[in-house]
Amino acid sequence: MMSLVLAMVWHRRGQAVTLALLSLLAVASAVAAPAYLIAADRAVAAGQVATASTGELTLTVRGVQDSMIGGSDNDFADLGGTLIALPGFRYFYSAETPAVGLEKTDRYPTRLVFRQDVCAHVTIVTGRCLFGESDVLLGERTAERLGLVPGDDITLSGAAPDGSVGVPRFVPVGRPKTLVVAGTYRATEPGETYWGRHGYFVSGADVGSGEPVFTTSMTMPATDRTRTELAIDGVAAPGVLDVDRIDRLRAELRRLDQSAAELDETLQIDTDIPRLLDRIDQGRAASGLLVPVLAVPLVLLACFSIYLTVGYGADGRQSELAVVALRGARWWSRWWLAAGESLVAVLAGALAGCLAGQLLINVVAAVRFPGVGQAADWSSLRYAPLAALIALLAAVAAQRRQLTRPVAGLLRRIPAPGSGRVPFGEAVLLVLAVVTGVQLVLSDGSLTGVGLFAPALILLTLALLLSRLLLPVLGRFAARALRRGRLGPALAGLQLTRRPGASRLFALLVAAAAVAGYAACAVDTGTLGRDTQARLGAGASRVLTVQPVSGRQLLAAVRAADPDGHWAMAVTQLSSGTDHPVSGLAVDSQALAAVATWPQDAPQAATVAGRLRPVAVEPTVVDGPELAVDVTSSSNRLQLSASVSSLDGEATIDLGRLRVGRATYRERPVVCRAGCRINGLQVSGSGAAQVKARLTIHSLGDRWLMSGTSTTSTATTGPDGVTIEVDVSPSYAEVARLRPAGVPDPLPVAYAGAAPEAIKGLADDTLRVDPVTALPAVPQLGRQAYLVDLGYAGLLASGTKRAQVAQVWLSPAAPADAVARLTAQGLTVADDTGTAAVRARLDRQGPALSLGFYVLAAALATLLGVGALVLTVAVDRGRRTEDLVAMRIQGLRRGPAGQATFWTYPVLVTAAVVAGMLVGLAGWRLTGWALPLAGVDPPDLPLPAQPRWGVLFGWTGAILLPYLLAAVAGGRDLRKRVG
Known part of the structure; x- marks a missing residue:
């Protein structure tokens, strides 16, 4: 009996080799997922270590x-x-x-x-x-x-x-x-x-x-x-x-x-090693979710491909099985003759596939993750026996009908009446797809439990449903062509719709293309997301973090290095100062449009900059080295201080207690030795009782206003300067503050999300704000943040607080010696990063590395589909040759016969690939939002959720090409046989 089976294998060795290769691909796909996950884990750890801080x-x-x-x-x-x-x-x-x-x-x-x-x-x-x-x-x-x-x-x-x-x-x-x-x-x-x-x-x-x-x-x-x-x-x-x-x-x-x-x-x-280990674990967790998402449909597709191709081959041998049944062979002999040929090929391919899957990942890891971790890891081969067993079970299940059918059923060459009903398995698959999809939504995208299987089940269910809808449409087109006398298209269409197993083959091709389409959506969306995180998350092409300085000193230094604001922008981080703080940026709006990476769908950066700084404020400048203030006071219980800044630093200068009458008060602060600017004045009282007095500042011009945070004191301007009606209580530490005229108070703010109520960070006091522009996101901070003008904030602020985070953002036009120019102005660069560095770090995290498996899965799914097509063509070749030769003898012209042979499979694969890509896109829209593509601890940025149409068209062409090559080759061979 064994020799007879081997003879059958040798007689149809082309089909046996094709089935073995298909089984190899199927088992290799099952082994590839855990093997890739092991390699990705090593690459995630190596990537985090390579980009780790000291x-x-x-x-x-x-x-x-x-x-x-x-x-x-x-x-x-x-x-x-x-x-x-x-x-x-x-x-x-x-x-x-x-x-x-x-x-x-x-x-x-x-x-x-x-x-x-x-x-x-x-x-x-x-x-x-x-x-x-x-x-x-x-x-x-x-x-x-x-x-x-x-x-x-x-x-x-x-x-x-x-x-x-x-x-x-x-x-x-x-x-x-x-x-x-x-x-x-x-x-x-x-x-x-x-x-x-x-x-x-x-x-x-x-x-x-x-x-x-x-x-x-x-x-x-x-x-x-x-x-x-x-x-x-x-x-x-x-x-x-x-x-x-x-x-x-x-x-x-x-x-x-x-x-x-x-x-x-x-x-x-x-x-900070524990923090690095936590990041490695987070990246591995993302890989552990992303790889199975496409590994599950790939494995199911592999099982389906074996099931379909073995069943299709069994359909082609029905006449042989009918003869065996007529001779009264016992059930085990009949079973062995029916299944042995396929099982031998599947078993040989499965054994080779166990090793091929691991070798494939070893090669991919060597190319994709060079120099990472230890030598090739073979631990994933523990899944090989299970994968081989599943392949054999699928082969046996595919032939159950041929083992149980009566002889009449085996001799039938077209589907029996009623065979178009929905099988029980497809109904169960539909129910499971709905249940897992609902679970995914209810769990808010948690890819755990049954939710992990949602993308796979939805893809396969949609592929089966669409194939059941499309084949009848092709049948109607064939019937219409037949009525119109177009024999070539009619015969091609009828071959697609009336052959046993044609619907399953079409469903397999659609499912294979759907898996590849889903991979295309994930890869391109992930690429767009990393690009957005790199550009918008960094904030600028290059970001220099400097040693802590005050906001005023940072602004002065950057403007000294780049007076026109063409390539450098001073940036500090602020807080809203409320019970639910919101992060913000104080930026030099003069350089915003030239330097910052700006979010899409936002007002133009220049427009926002104009709203943040509607008027230019001329500072009061002291040439230095002496700070002299001419004051007339009606009380000797007042004290005057001035907030000054320069490239040498920032300080609050106490000019001492004022005397009754007019006098000039002088100080020689270090920060004013080469000149400085006066950012604000402060008048306070001494003693315990309330102080009500008048003073006039003659020497600093009349461009001063009372700060909105001050007490009931008032200020007026006139020919003699600015006159202040002081009303302060020393026991409550009340002060009267003056700020330069022209600075809006409240402070204009552009915001993303909810507008802040107030801000802190550069000031001793909280600054009031006026929301003027809504943004989809703030560069570097995300969708819950705000922007203010650093110059305005510095002039409204009292005190000399250092910025929490002081940065200088550089545009691509920054000169090569930008760091040297900034260092010459007193800034010390502590970190140098930017778009390229952030992108390189994202490319070495778990999500990006895991998407490499999606490309591999798309290639394997396509090869499975092509293998199934090649085997189908080989099985159909003999019977279709007999049919068309008979028609040629009865008068069918060469032209229609050539059309029927040549265009059958190209039409089939084109329709299947296009439909599969649409299914993949639909599956992505339903489940892709749950995939953790954004990297480890990403900022809350508006990341793209959909791939680009141009990329999908490119993937469609790349996927369709091998199908068309196999289909055209099969059509040409059949046309030669028909003559």
Whole structure:
């Protein structure tokens, strides 16, 4: 019996090979999904590690030694003992103490630092590296500024803060220490993880040049110190943050915290590694949802393809099975002769498919995720036996009718009457599609439980329903063509609609195209979403985050670097200051249209900028270095102060208590040494009783108004200047504030979502707002945010608060030396990102990586459909040749016969692919909104929900091409046989 089955396989070896290849594809599709998910998990982890910050790749254990005058050995034993249980990190020891004597200022100390292996991470500009006790390395800019060269001596003393004079300063403590300049250095890579979280190279007015003085471990014990910060920085080695070690690393970090607490409560552990691990888990969770969404319909399609093609082949052998039945063969012999040929081919293909699926993913991973993780992972092969078993069961189920039909049914060459009724399986599929779709909606798009199967069941159900609707339409067209005497189209149409299994073949092709169409929608929508997140989420082509400065200082510095606002814009983040705070941006609206990435469907950026800043306000400028104010006062219980700013900073200058009568009050603030602008004036009272008085400011012009946040005090202007009727209560800390005239109060605000009631961030007081323009989204912040003009906000604000987040947005037209120009104006760049960096980060997150499987699924679905078509053509070829040859003998002309043979399958596949793409688009509209395509923790941006029509047309052409090639080749072969 086995030899007979093998002979049947050899006789129809073309069909057997095609069925084996189809089975290979089917099983490979089932194995590919878990294999790709494993590879994607590794790629997600590697992508997050590659884009992680220094704090997310390092951990620092800190300890403090106080009152160490006289010196003692650096003792890292307590710190190092906490790290024994945390392998896989490379550790660097450091010690730092404040010192004075190098710089001329006492506003900040010099950072004297021992750092293990420092010479390997700096470039020696002059001299040599550290060797012995008392050797130091100076930063090249510091050495140049102070006129020091290698071999010179410097003297440093331990430093202690002293606030006795009201202004914090640092004073020397202990014996001075003479040190030798061994060389000068430049940090090779200031941002590399070796430097940890210490901020050695951060500069600013309050912290110095950002070039610490490096020394040896022997120097520290020989130096009198007041406070020494000991630290051990652990830098994650390659492989420590691999996906396989995440759970173990979390447990080790928890044990580290416990060990540190038990050893010494004063030890501090700083690390953002848990945050990185959480992001990796979020990306893996997104992959774990996205991959199965298309893996499920792909596997179902694979089973359907085996079921259909085996059944179609069995239909072609019905006459043979009828002969076996007439001879009275026993049921097991009849079953084996009916199913054996297909089972042999399916089993051979299934066994090869188990290996092919894993090899395919190994190749894809090597190309898509080069250099990621370990070698090829074969763990997904545990699903191979199940996939092979399902393939065999589908093959057996496809032949059940041939095993149970009577001989008359087996000899019938067209469907029996009533065979067009809806099968029970299709009815169940429809019910399941409705139930899972409802579950998806009720769970608000949660792809868990049965909701995960909603996209697959909806796609297959729509494909079956549409195929049942379209085939009768094709049948009517064929009948109409026959009545009109167009024999070629009529015969082609009748072959499509009257052949057994034609409806199932059409449904399979529609379903395969639907899976590919759904993949096209997901891939293009995800691409558009990442593009929107990168452009609108970044805010500008390039975004520089600078060290904290006040909003006024930031605005002045950026305008000094780019006076015309062509390529740079000052930006700070604000808060609404309410019980339900809303984030906002204060921007230099002068540069808004030229720099910011603007949302679609929003008013023009230039229009919004004009509404945010309807009039230009001329500031009151002091040439410097002296600030002089001419005032006439009727009371000696008033105090006057002025808020001033310049590129050197911002300050509130107290001009002192006013005397009765006219006098000039003078101060020489540091910020006004090269000129400054007066942003506001403040009058307060002294004593306990209410102060009611009049004062006139003569020297600052008449362009001043009383701030809306002031008390019942009033201000009027006249030829002598601005006159203020002061009415304040010192006991309630009431003040009268003046702001420059022309600044709208309330402040104009453009908003997305709900308009804020008030804003805070640059001011001591809350600023009132006037909503003037609605936006679909605010760049960088999303659909619940607002925009105000930074210049207006600074003039309305009192006090000198630093911005929460200070940034400079750059346009693509920014010059190559943009950072240098901004640095020359006193800004220190702490981070440099933008559209390209955000897009690169998004492309390495779980959603983007998972969509690679969608492209693979579309290719596999198309190959399954093409394989089913090829096998169908091979099965139909003999019977169709007999029919058409008989018609030719009875007078059918060559032309109609050629049309019937050549156009049957091209028409079929064209109709199926177009219908399938429409089904895919419909399935996407019904379920695509639930897919987590937006990345990890995305801002609330108006992301695209639908793909582009041009892209869908391109995918349709690419999917249709292999179908047409197979269909045309089959048609030509059939036409040659008919003659």
